[in-house]
Amino acid sequence: MERAGSMACYRGSYAMARAAGASPLGPDQAFQITRSENEATGRLRNINTEVANKAREYIDTQIAKNKPVIVGVSHKGGTTYNADKTTDHFVLITGKGKDEQGRTFYTFHDPGAKDIKLGSGKFNSNNRFYVDSKTGMLYRPGNGKSGLTNRHYEVAQVRRNA
Template sequence: MASFSNRQSPSQPISGRATVAHLGQAPQPQPPLLSGRAAAGHLGVGRRYTGSGDLLTPRQLPLPAPPLPDFARLRADAERLQRQLAAHDRQVAAAYRPLVLLSPAEQARRRAEAAAQQRAAARARAQFEQRLLAEYNDLAQSGYLPAFLRQAPPKPKPTPLSAGGRDCFMPLTFWKSQNPTGDPKVGWAQCCNTVKKMVGYNSDLKDRIQIVRERGKTLVGQPTATAGLAMLDQYLALHKPVMAGVHHSYASGYNKAAPDYETTDHFVAIVGTGTDAKGKYYRFFDVGTKDVNKRLGVAKSNRLYYDARTGSYSGKSAVNGKTYTISQLRFKPGTF
């Protein structure tokens, strides 16, 4: 026979609550509520407190499954990075090209080209400034500009009393002899250096303009003659003497280098210009005589007239009676 709780005999009556409890149908007593600190202790986080209750350990807690990676997106990103790296490598290769060493001849050629370009730019700038000044003066003369902006014409410089005439703006003391005493040891090959001392400058090859060139027994005008004679007029208008090479004999053996090719035989100083019955002429001082013959070197008859056959100016020298023809003009460095 089954036993009864509370040690009650079968003969004793059992209450309803006892019967229900005995059969397991009565409500079981609930464990006491745990505080936050007690629960944390059971989870292993805080201090551990004793308490009753069925709690799950961290290993038994259900965890969400990690999301799967997007392999297509990862592949696209990797391909994009590879393309960027390839483009960067190409840029680096293009920027860092190997240095090419030029030969001395190529370096000289490039320097000559750069110098020619600089001279051309300087000439273009000078021409532009002259054209602009001419337009400015035209406007001033027409009355479109106020008086304080109009450029007054330059006043002519007074002619020195010791000058050789109105066609010569330099004094007679300007003349020098290439061989003052006629010493044979000195010779008569110092005309170039003497004229350089007179005009006060030593022109470079790039500052020389060829007017004519000797070919056989004739003189042929050069394309640069017009520009050279125009520059000569500008210098003389400012009362600046100009060094000029002249031709008087064929195959003389002087100045064989380019661009002269044995054309220039002598050097004189052009000191003025004028006009007479023969037309326009240039006055020159001839250094090819001794000091005692100075009157021949500065003679008023030392004039060069225009020669249509060569496009240059020619005339006889009072020093030796030879016919001089302007073959080359040498201007102050920096003119072009």
């Protein structure tokens, strides 16, 4: 990918979305689930449950049309380099399913993974967002200690497609 590097996750997600037939819009068209996070941990605060639920409904409609959706996730505190000030990383939601315990999950591709099998929700069952039962927010459980493939992610923003 052109200009690949440690800050290329949005460009990577955008390129994957375009290759799959989606046309992602900018941050001014996003579902912004929150703009508040714990500075030390990156855990999101003040979740707007109505927006979280509408964003999930939107993702469902796009997945039904075979259109992936770019989402911004928080996994560390103190981020200021993206428009919403909570997004640390971008990934691409590509599908939906249910696990062995009956929990709904959303698969995603992570452009930050060096190995395609680790980055793909198709091959890596760790690349799943689950629905938080209290807030409706999407999250990936993780220990936060070892690379992007095992970090705890919380979805702060969902980008719309044109």
